[in-house]
Amino acid sequence: MERLYxxxxxxxxxxxxxxxxxxxxxxxxxxxxxxxxxxxxxxxTSELNTCYMVSGYRGSGKTSYINxxxxxxxxxxxxxxxxxVNFGSGDEKTNILRKLIRxxxxxxxFEIKDREKTxxxxxFLKKISFQDKKNxxxxxxxxxxxxxxxxxxEVTNSQTGSIRIETNRxxxxxxxILLTIISGGLLYLINRDIPFGDEILKVIKFINDNKxxxxxxxxxxxxxxxxLFVRILKEKKEQNKLTFEYNTKTLYDDxxxxxxxxEAIERLSRKYVGQDYSYKLVFVIDELDKLEDxxxxxxxxxxxxxxxxxxxATFIIIAGQKLHYMYELEQLTEDSLLSNLxxxxxxxxxxxxEHFKLxxxxxxxxxxxxxxxxxxxxxxxxxxxxxxILNSNRSLRTFVHLLKQNxxxxxxxxxxxxxxxxxxxxxxxxxxxxIVQSVLEPxxxxxEDPSNDFFITQLHLVVKKMQQKQGKFKKQELYIEREGYPxxxxxxxxxxxxxxxxxxxxxxxxxxxxDSLSFNWKKEVEIFFNPELxxxxxxxxxxxxxxxxxxxxxxxxxxxxxxxSTFIDNYSDIKKEGLKIAESDDSxxxxxxxxxxxxxxxxxxxxxxxxxRLLPLNNFQLIQKVLESYTELITRRALSNYNIxxxxxxxxxxxxxxxxxxxxxxxxxxxxxxxxxxxxFHESRFNRIPRWSLPKKEKYEKEKGKKCKYIVxxxxxxxxxxxxxxxxxxxxxxxxxxxSIILLNTFRNRDNIKLEQAILEVVSDDNVLTS
Numbered sequence: 001m002e003r004l005y006x007x008x009x010x011x012x013x014x015x016x017x018x019x020x021x022x023x024x025x026x027x028x029x030x031x032x033x034x035x036x037x038x039x040x041x042x043x044x045t046s047e048l049n050t051c052y053m054v055s056g057y058r059g060s061g062k063t064s065y066i067n068x069x070x071x072x073x074x075x076x077x078x079x080x081x082x083x084x085v086n087f088g089s090g091d092e093k094t095n096i097l098r099k100l101i102r103x104x105x106x107x108x109x110f111e112i113k114d115r116e117k118t119x120x121x122x123x124f125l126k127k128i129s130f131q132d133k134k135n136x137x138x139x140x141x142x143x144x145x146x147x148x149x150x151x152x153x154e155v156t157n158s159q160t161g162s163i164r165i166e167t168n169r170x171x172x173x174x175x176x177i178l179l180t181i182i183s184g185g186l187l188y189l190i191n192r193d194i195p196f197g198d199e200i201l202k203v204i205k206f207i208n209d210n211k212x213x214x215x216x217x218x219x220x221x222x223x224x225x226x227x228l229f230v231r232i233l234k235e236k237k238e239q240n241k242l243t244f245e246y247n248t249k250t251l252y253d254d255x256x257x258x259x260x261x262x263e264a265i266e267r268l269s270r271k272y273v274g275q276d277y278s279y280k281l282v283f284v285i286d287e288l289d290k291l292e293d294x295x296x297x298x299x300x301x302x303x304x305x306x307x308x309x310x311x312x313a314t315f316i317i318i319a320g321q322k323l324h325y326m327y328e329l330e331q332l333t334e335d336s337l338l339s340n341l342x343x344x345x346x347x348x349x350x351x352x353x354e355h356f357k358l359x360x361x362x363x364x365x366x367x368x369x370x371x372x373x374x375x376x377x378x379x380x381x382x383x384x385x386x387x388x389i390l391n392s393n394r395s396l397r398t399f400v401h402l403l404k405q406n407x408x409x410x411x412x413x414x415x416x417x418x419x420x421x422x423x424x425x426x427x428x429x430x431x432x433x434x435i436v437q438s439v440l441e442p443x444x445x446x447x448e449d450p451s452n453d454f455f456i457t458q459l460h461l462v463v464k465k466m467q468q469k470q471g472k473f474k475k476q477e478l479y480i481e482r483e484g485y486p487x488x489x490x491x492x493x494x495x496x497x498x499x500x501x502x503x504x505x506x507x508x509x510x511x512x513x514x515d516s517l518s519f520n521w522k523k524e525v526e527i528f529f530n531p532e533l534x535x536x537x538x539x540x541x542x543x544x545x546x547x548x549x550x551x552x553x554x555x556x557x558x559x560x561x562x563x564x565s566t567f568i569d570n571y572s573d574i575k576k577e578g579l580k581i582a583e584s585d586d587s588x589x590x591x592x593x594x595x596x597x598x599x600x601x602x603x604x605x606x607x608x609x610x611x612x613r614l615l616p617l618n619n620f621q622l623i624q625k626v627l628e629s630y631t632e633l634i635t636r637r638a639l640s641n642y643n644i645x646x647x648x649x650x651x652x653x654x655x656x657x658x659x660x661x662x663x664x665x666x667x668x669x670x671x672x673x674x675x676x677x678x679x680x681f682h683e684s685r686f687n688r689i690p691r692w693s694l695p696k697k698e699k700y701e702k703e704k705g706k707k708c709k710y711i712v713x714x715x716x717x718x719x720x721x722x723x724x725x726x727x728x729x730x731x732x733x734x735x736x737x738x739x740s741i742i743l744l745n746t747f748r749n750r751d752n753i754k755l756e757q758a759i760l761e762v763v764s765d766d767n768v769l770t771s
Contacts, residue, residue: 005365055324056348059397105148289320386430422600553748
């Protein structure tokens with residue numbers, strides 16, 4: 001098994017944007033025609049508004065292409081605003097208008113506002129606000145905000161006013177008036193009874209003689225009128241209140257909504273006079289490839305047509321390949337909708353095969369590893385990628401999904417990788433992809449014609465259907481002619497399928513019955529497309545690779561070299577070194593190797609029933625026996641002065657799996673071998689070891705009359721988890737009643753301790769755990 005380490009963060013299956021990886025080096029992956037993209041950018045940045053159609057199969061990168069276009073346009077002019085709107089199946093005109101209004105409002109009320117130094121909302125409110133002078137109400141409102149609110153809720157206008165008039169009058173006499181009247185009356189009464197006129201004349205003469213009048217007269221002239229002035233105060237209090245109430249519900253339907261939307265676009269556009277900002281709006285209508293029904297797509301475009309042809313904004317319609325087929329068919333009809341609607345068709349083609357391989361190289365943890373490997377490894381990688389390309393129908397998004405399905409995670413580093421295993425199915429699918437390419441290359445039109453994608457996709461689908469066929473099949477069963485496509489497509493496809501079938505016959509994959517014009521896979525090929533074999537093949541290969549890795553580790557530890565490249569050669573070398581394997585187990589191992597070779601290379605032939613008979617085999621028990629045999633071999637080497645007793649066929653292990661009997665006064669060594677998968681291994685198992693090992697030790701000492709040392713040899717499948725073993729080894733314990741534990745990695749080439757060294761240390765040391 002080979003590992004292809006992947007940077008998981010780069011496996012982005014959504015449209016590429018400036019934030020998630022749409023950079024200059026993505027062009028090679030997206031296969032963007034820079035010349036066409038530059039021309040399109042220049043058209044968008046002009047003052048002219050028009051409509052474009054973007055076609056292409058799902059997952060081909062249509063949205064990523066337009067995102068790239070948007071980035072280029074805004075680098076030149078930031079006031080050209082791209083507004084993305086997604087439409088789904090069954091959208092009525094009301095919903096269409098709502099989505100357009102909401103997208104427009106969201107763009108300007110949130111994104112653009114944050115970008116401008118001066119709040120756009122304030123500018124916008126200033127332009128569209130007014131003052132109702134009659135009622136002295138100042139009302140500022142946002143046109144866009146009001147439109148946006150109408151898409152969520154019913155908006156009504158309600159105005160309330162009131163007028164009330166009150167008049168109060170109050171008359172009062174000042175206290176000065178009363179004082180003057182009373183004083184005058186008293187003077188009159190006194191003068192009548194006691195005349196003092198002469199006295200007054202004397203006083204006047206005195207004043208004149210002494211010129212006092214020049215001082216007093218002006219004072220009296222000013223003060224006396226004030227004292228004698230009768231002032232009437234009149235108070236009038238008035239309060240006006242007019243009450244008038246009314247409630248009106250605004251008439252609002254699709255036509256009015258469309259008019260308001262047009263007005264909002266015009267207010268923001270460069271043609272609107274008297275504003276200090278201006279924008280060119282580009283509406284990107286996406287997700288139309290989700291509309292399977294061509295008529296529903298036509299209805300939707302028909303509802304958008306009045307707005308699109310108004311010339312107040314540019315529209316980019318992103319639809320699937322079906323829209324292009326409709327566009328091509330309408331060229332032959334009178335007064336076609338699509339021809340009058342779109343000025344240009346932008347086609348985003350399926351990726352070429354080499355671009356998929358470049359994509360894989362871009363997502364590798366260590367880039368350029370895939371392209372730099374040579375020989376066998378590159379052959380395995382290349383065929384694996386070929387099989388994914390074939391199964392993805394050359395859709396990048398589907399290709400990414402297939403990559404993710406095969407991702408596994410390294411237990412030590414938590415890094416993601418793809419396990420690359422030899423598999424005959426992968427080899428066949430790689431061969432099929434090459435045959436498909438050999439048929440397509442001389443027949444496809446030049447200049448990325450949209451029809452090319454139809455033939456590419458259809459041939460991939462034909463090959464998929466062929467893989468599902470068991471027994472004879474005819475050409476007519478591989479595809480169905482449907483309406484909605486130009487007739488010449490089917491004529492050309494029929495010819496391509498003929499070429500494909502006979503190419504497969506030439507490559508010795510198919511057989512042809514000339515009389516019935518039927519085909520069928522050759523027996524040695526057909527079995528690999530059997531659904532049952534596909535299920536069992538992957539698990540069988542995975543389990544066999546565990547055994548293969550174990551044998552490889554034994555070969556390296558015993559012979560101190562990496563050994564031959566094949567499992568059976570490594571296994572034979574170890575047997576020559578003294579590995580004792582029961583005849584029945586040896587026969588099973590040879591059969592497993594033969595089945596593995598069949599599943600990976602097609603060597604020999606095994607029927608489904610023959611493979612099924614091997615499947616119930618308990619691989620766990622087989623590995624347990626191999627571990628016991630290997631431990632016995634190393635024990636013989638380590639304890640050469642001991643007599644080693646190991647019966648490969650014996651089921652009686654009442655003492656231990658391996659007994660090393662001493663011919664002198666040394667204690668005997670008893671070894672029990674245990675095998676655990678990583679998932680089933682935990683340190684608590686050590687606490688239970690004395691429960692079953694101590695009785696065996698005591699029984700041996702009692703029956704043999706000789707002291708012994710009991711060793712429990714624990715093997716753990718730690719392919720990526722050597723750290724688990726090392727951590728347990730660090731915690732040493734005192735020998736418990738003559739019982740020792742040796743903890744080892746089943747995969748010997750991944751362990752940092754040699755088995756022979758571990759045995760010698762335990763025999764000479766009383767540590768419970770070897771370190």
